[in-house]
Amino acid sequence: MRFIASICILLLPAALPAYSRTWTSTDGKEVEAEVVTVNANQTVALRTHSGRTITVPFNTFAAADVEHLEYLLSRKGRGPLHAVPWNELNQLFGIEIWQDDNLWDDATAETANRMGLAKESKTDFMENHRAYPLGEAKVLKEPVYTTVLYGGTEHVASISFVFANQGDMPIPNGQISPGLIEQMAVKIEESGEHVHNVLEPVLGEPKRDTLGKGDMREKVWRWDWNEHAIMLTVAEGKYAALRIMPADRADRAGRVEKITEAELKKRMASCVERHENGDVVIRNIPMIDQGPKGYCSPATWERYLRYMDIPADMYLLALAGNTGVGGGTYAHQMMAATKSLISANGRELEPIGNSLAPQNIAEYIDQGLPIMWRFMSTSDLQFAANRNTAERKGQKIKEKNVPSSGYGGHICLVIGYNERTGEAAISDSWGPKYAERWIKVGEVGSQNYQYGSMNVIKW
Structure with missing residues (x-):
C-alpha cells in the first residue's frame, strides 16, 4: 500500500482538518486524512494536514471505509457533510x-x-x-x-x-x-x-x-x-x-410551497363524504390534541389552518392570541393575530351567524369548509353529544365522561350535518376519540349560543 506509506511519512503532530477521518487500508494500516471529493469512477481525493492531495481507488480501504465513501458519493451535490455525524x-x-x-x-x-x-x-x-x-x-x-x-x-x-x-x-x-x-x-x-x-x-x-x-x-x-x-x-x-x-x-421564514387555489378547492371538495343515512361529513381534518391545558382555541386554529395547507403551531398561536397561563383565549385577539397569516395565504375569515341548523351550515360543509364554533360549553351539552354519538353506534353510556371545559367559553369545529335528523357533527381538540361527535341541534340551548359565533376561512 504505497499510498498509505507515503501519507504516513507526511503526517505531523499538527491539528487535523475538521473533516478528517481515520482510514484503514486493506492490510490494516491506518492514516488520517480529509475527503476533498469523491468521484463517480469510485476514486476519492484525500488531503492530509500538510495540504498534499492524493487520489486513490475506493478499494484501497477496508469495507467500512468503502461503505462510507459510497455513502458520500450517493449524497454528492448536497454540499459538504457536517463535521458532527x-x-x-x-x-x-x-x-x-x-x-x-x-x-x-x-x-x-x-x-x-x-x-x-x-x-x-x-x-x-x-x-x-x-x-x-x-x-x-x-x-x-x-x-x-x-x-x-x-x-x-x-x-x-x-x-x-x-x-x-x-x-x-x-x-x-x-x-x-x-x-x-x-x-x-x-x-x-x-x-x-x-x-x-x-x-x-x-x-x-x-x-x-x-x-x-x-x-x-x-x-x-x-x-x-x-x-x-x-x-x-x-x-x-x-x-x-x-x-x-x-x-x-x-x-423562506418557515413558509411552505403553496398549492394553487384551484387545487386546494378541489382537494377540499374531495374530502366531503355523503352517506345513505343523510350524514354529510368533512374528512381529512388533522387532529391536534391540546393536552391537559386549556388550549382549545390555539389547537382548533392549528387544525383548521393545517387543513387549509397553512403551517401553524398551537404554542405560537397561543402567544399571538395572548392565551393566558394554563389556557383561555379571547376570540377577538386570536382573530386579530391570525388575520395577516390568513391574508398572506390568500384567504379571509368570514362570520356566518350563530346557528348549528343544517340550513345555516350546509353550504360551507358542502364545499369542504369546516366551521369554527365558539359557544358556552356545559357538561349537559357535552354529555348530550356523547350520548347521541353512542346511540348512533347502538351503544349506551352511563356517565358524563368528557374532558372538563367547565361552564364557559369553548371552541370546536363543525364538520358535518344531517338534514333528515336535525344533527350537526362537531370535532374537538381532545384527541382521536373526539374527532367526530354528533349532537341534535334542538338540544343546543340558548345558554350555549350565548356570546357565541361562527366563522369559516375561505377565499
Whole structure:
C-alpha cells in the first residue's frame, strides 16, 4: 500500500482538518486524512494536514471505509457533510431522531416509532405524531413538555420540541398569581438558555434569524446541519421551543410551497363524504390534541389552518392570541393575530351567524369548509353529544365522561350535518376519540349560543 506509506511519512503532530477521518487500508494500516471529493469512477481525493492531495481507488480501504465513501458519493451535490455525524447528534439530543444525515427522506411513521411518539392524526395529505412527557423526559438535557412530529404524505416535514411553557407547566393549587407568572417566565428563559448552551459547543455559534411574519413572527437562534435548520426560540416568557425543518424552508421564514387555489378547492371538495343515512361529513381534518391545558382555541386554529395547507403551531398561536397561563383565549385577539397569516395565504375569515341548523351550515360543509364554533360549553351539552354519538353506534353510556371545559367559553369545529335528523357533527381538540361527535341541534340551548359565533376561512 504505497499510498498509505507515503501519507504516513507526511503526517505531523499538527491539528487535523475538521473533516478528517481515520482510514484503514486493506492490510490494516491506518492514516488520517480529509475527503476533498469523491468521484463517480469510485476514486476519492484525500488531503492530509500538510495540504498534499492524493487520489486513490475506493478499494484501497477496508469495507467500512468503502461503505462510507459510497455513502458520500450517493449524497454528492448536497454540499459538504457536517463535521458532527448524525449518531452523535442523536446522543446530544438524547432521542433517536436521525438514522442518517438526511431526515427529510425518512418515512414519518417509522421516524415517530424510533422517537417513541404516538400517532395523533393521519389524513390523505398529512400526518402528525405527538407525546406529552410534561417534563418527565429530557431532550438536550432539558425537561421537555411536548414533542410533535409533522409529516406530509410520505416523509418527515418538521419536528418541534416545547420545553418550559405557560400552557403545560403545573399550576400549584390551581392558583395563578403575578408571582407565579414571573417565576414561570424565569424558568422559561433558563430553559432556553440551557438548550442553547448544550447546542453551541457542538454545533458552534448560531446565527440570528426569524420565522413567520406579522404577529406570528419569531426570533430564533439558528444552527444549520446537513440541510437541516435547528432553531431555538424563547418567546416573551411564554415558551421555549426548538424546531427542526428543512434549511431551504427556514430560508423562506418557515413558509411552505403553496398549492394553487384551484387545487386546494378541489382537494377540499374531495374530502366531503355523503352517506345513505343523510350524514354529510368533512374528512381529512388533522387532529391536534391540546393536552391537559386549556388550549382549545390555539389547537382548533392549528387544525383548521393545517387543513387549509397553512403551517401553524398551537404554542405560537397561543402567544399571538395572548392565551393566558394554563389556557383561555379571547376570540377577538386570536382573530386579530391570525388575520395577516390568513391574508398572506390568500384567504379571509368570514362570520356566518350563530346557528348549528343544517340550513345555516350546509353550504360551507358542502364545499369542504369546516366551521369554527365558539359557544358556552356545559357538561349537559357535552354529555348530550356523547350520548347521541353512542346511540348512533347502538351503544349506551352511563356517565358524563368528557374532558372538563367547565361552564364557559369553548371552541370546536363543525364538520358535518344531517338534514333528515336535525344533527350537526362537531370535532374537538381532545384527541382521536373526539374527532367526530354528533349532537341534535334542538338540544343546543340558548345558554350555549350565548356570546357565541361562527366563522369559516375561505377565499
